[in-house]
Amino acid sequence: MITSNNMKASLTDIASIILNEFKTIAGSFAIVLVLMGGIFMYGILYNYMYAPDLVRNVPVVVVDNSKTGLSREYIRLLNATPQVDVIATGEDFPQAKELLKMNEAAGILYLPADFTDRVSRGDESVFIMYETTDAFLYYLAMQEASASSMLALNADYRPSMAVFLPAGDVAQLSATQPINVAGTALYNYTKGYGTYLIPAVLIVIMFQTLLMVIGMVSGDERQNRLLRYLRPSFSQAMRLVAGKTFVYLILYAVFAFFLLGLIPFIFDLPNIGNTWNIIMLLIPFLLSASFFGLAVSIFFTDSDAPLLMIAFFSVGLIFLSGVSYPLELMPWYWKLSHYLIPAAPATLAYVKLNSMGASMSEIHIEYITLWFQCAVYFILACFAYRYNIRKSKTSNI
Known part of the structure; x- marks a missing residue:
């Protein structure tokens, strides 16, 4: 009977924590703004900025101060590329700047x-x-066009440059058979920047906004000593962590449907993954991200600090994920960071599932890592909230 009563009291306590967490989030304009702006506005605007994905016929002015056959040949090759369109070649630099300004x-x-x-x-x-x-994407288009044109020009004029080489090198070059290389970029055959980057960014958006919300809530709790009436026991901390995590899972189940379900459909992003596999990935990701945020809540002493600390980590998280830079080439300390932060393995696993059509067995390392993080960060989160309760009791008003 005592065990049954304790269980009933624990469930009642968790239900009360869940209700209070929903009220806290809904009653804070700053938190609602982070959620609505970070999830919906940022998700849409980021995709809108990269919506063209591929830029073609970018208008370019060429200022040719050389006025030689070689420079004209280079301009002809540049204009032949699909990325740019040379609209003028006779202007001097001030005139070209005016065209740019207009x-x-x-x-x-x-x-x-x-x-x-x-x-x-x-x-x-x-x-x-x-x-x-x-x-x-203008810079990318111009860089690709200018580089490919220069390589083509280089291939035409390289044989005539043999006069500048030592005789031994010329003999070796003349005996070398040319190799023609033809390739297609796997999983992104159009070489679109958005289709490559956005799927990874969507997971990072979820992680960052979740950390911001947790940090703002916990910072407000620390600042206003809202936990001072609770017992600083491990069981009480467990109930707090369980109740709060339940709220975040409910909220981010809806947000995940928008970001990972509707956004790829609206903006025609890669979406070849199995839906159930993605859901199976999201469960440990959201759990580990929630526990991670609650564990690091001891560093948030007020509700404003998370906005300053977390908002600028996007590039670093993309790098640590192994999407923009191979994980195998990272130094050991960055590779260790990859396995410590939930967003990194989750991003890599999501890209494999959704953009590359991988199966669950092909993301088993990332999947196991996320579940291991769940266990570790749950324990750390409980210790962190027991510390937060004690701090609220001992702090001066």
Whole structure:
């Protein structure tokens, strides 16, 4: 009977914690703003900025101070690329800048007067690019077009440069058979920037906003000593962690449906993964992220600190995930960080499932890592909240 009464009291306590957590979140304008802005507005705007995914025929002005056959050949090759469209070549630099200011051009390519002279001497040629920031993908388009044109020009003129090489090297080069390489980028055959980046960013958005919410709630609890009436026992801390985590799971189940279900459909992002596999991945991810946020809540002494500490970690989290930089090439300390922060293995696993069509067996390392993090961070979260309760009792008003 005592065990039954204790169980009933624990469930009642957890239900009360869940209700209070919902009230706290719904009653805080700052938290609601983070959730609505971070999940819905950020999710839509980020995709909208990369919505073209691939940029074609970017208007470019070429300032040709060389005015030689070689520079004209380079301009012809540049204009032949699908990425850019050379709209003018006779202007000087001030005129080109005016076209850029009037939004008639998105970039300027400057060829210096010694462009051909440097090539004739066997030196590296130099050209300068200027781009507007009206669209994030203009720079990528111009860089790809200019680089591919220069490689094509280099292939045409390389044989005539053999005169600058030692006789032994010329003999070796002439005996070498050329190799033609043809390849297709796996899982992103259009080489679109958005289809490569956005799926990873969606998981990072969920992780960051969840940490912000947890940090703001726990910071408010510490600041206003809202936990001072609770007993600083481990069982009480467990009930707090369980109740709070339940609230976050409910909220982020809805947010995950929007970010990982509707956003890929609206913006035509990669979405070839099995739905049930993604749900199975989200369970340990959301649990570990919630426990992680509750565990580090001891560092949030007020409700404003999380916004300053967490908002700027996006690039670092993408890097640690192994999506933008191979995990195998990372130093051991960054690789260790990958296994410590829930967003990193979850992001890599989601990209494998959703963009590459992997099975659960092919993400078993990331999946096991997330469940292991759940166990470790749950215990740490309980200790952290027992500390928070004690701190609320001993702090001065």
